[in-house]
Amino acid sequence: MGGTDMTSAVGSGSPRGRSGDLEDGEMWKAVKDCDASCDGAFLYGVTTTGIYCRPSCASKLPERQNVVFLRTREEAEGRGFRPCKRCRPDLDGYDPAADYDHFHRQTGMAPARYRQIFAAGISRLVVDTPIGPLRITASSNAIMCVEQAGRELQDAGEEAPRVPADRLVCDDASGELAAKCKAELTEYFAGRRTDFDLPLAPEGTEFQKTVWNQLGRISYGQTRTYGELAAMLDNPKASRAVGMANHRNPILILIPCHRVIGADGSLTGYAAGVEAKKYLLDLEKRGVV
Numbered sequence: 001m002g003g004t005d006m007t008s009a010v011g012s013g014s015p016r017g018r019s020g021d022l023e024d025g026e027m028w029k030a031v032k033d034c035d036a037s038c039d040g041a042f043l044y045g046v047t048t049t050g051i052y053c054r055p056s057c058a059s060k061l062p063e064r065q066n067v068v069f070l071r072t073r074e075e076a077e078g079r080g081f082r083p084c085k086r087c088r089p090d091l092d093g094y095d096p097a098a099d100y101d102h103f104h105r106q107t108g109m110a111p112a113r114y115r116q117i118f119a120a121g122i123s124r125l126v127v128d129t130p131i132g133p134l135r136i137t138a139s140s141n142a143i144m145c146v147e148q149a150g151r152e153l154q155d156a157g158e159e160a161p162r163v164p165a166d167r168l169v170c171d172d173a174s175g176e177l178a179a180k181c182k183a184e185l186t187e188y189f190a191g192r193r194t195d196f197d198l199p200l201a202p203e204g205t206e207f208q209k210t211v212w213n214q215l216g217r218i219s220y221g222q223t224r225t226y227g228e229l230a231a232m233l234d235n236p237k238a239s240r241a242v243g244m245a246n247h248r249n250p251i252l253i254l255i256p257c258h259r260v261i262g263a264d265g266s267l268t269g270y271a272a273g274v275e276a277k278k279y280l281l282d283l284e285k286r287g288v289v
């Protein structure tokens with residue numbers, strides 16, 4: 001049985017194994033330092049919890065005597081360890097540090113908070129749309145992000161997890177939410193949906209959240225100028241700040257920042273490009289099929 005190896009390692013204290021050219025001492029140092037440069041070189045299991053991790057994992061440092069070093073995922077799972085939900089050592093090509101960075105850039109969420117939510121369960125899906133692939137990120141209770149996915153994804157179209165784990169579907173509420181969001185976006189692009197029926201949790205300052213809230217009050221097929229939006233907030237002088245908040249919207253389409261246009265009717269900037277914005281406004285102008 002897989003579990004027996006795991007417990008016997010406790011008794012042996014330091015396992016004999018090596019991974020690549022690294023000595024136990026070097027691997028332990030990498031674990032203590034959360035050294036991302038060692039990710040891929042080895043994994044480690046914690047015998048007291050039965051969890052295995054990447055060297056860079058930000059989880060609590062285990063006691064040295066409870067750590068065993070492992071060469072591969074197969075070895076870890078063969079010995080009865082389960083993958084850590086924070087660093088996801090079971091996902092090939094997933095780079096937690098790059099993922100935290102990316103998500104922080106997209107949403108401004110502090111990495112520590114993101115790690116916490118990630119550990120509780122996050123799912124991601126990419127939906128192909130006429131304005132290009134969009135990446136959905138859902139926690140177990142809300143949609144956190146809908147962003148433009150890299151062009152390279154159009155060629156991928158595979159199950160292969162990429163950085164930052166584009167197709168990561170958990171068998172929990174986050175997986176259900178991501179799938180529901182994908183279905184609703186598909187209906188929207190088919191001209192069969194004007195409103196989204198999903199809980200949203202955009203990360204931002206109070207002011208940004210107020211602006212995003214107001215955006216939700218601009219109906220399908222309508223537009224407002226930045227000035228009008230500022231007036232809706234009872235703060236007519238804030239149109240520049242409103243414009244910036246609009247631009248920082250982390251949940252494209254569901255929070256309809258594309259419905260805000262320049263005072264002269266110009267389309268102004270859009271995170272997914274002005275062409276995409278024009279496409280969305282034209283789609284909505286045609287009305288529901």
Ligand SMILES: [Zn+2]
Nearest residue numbers: 053057084087
């Ligand atoms: Zn971990």
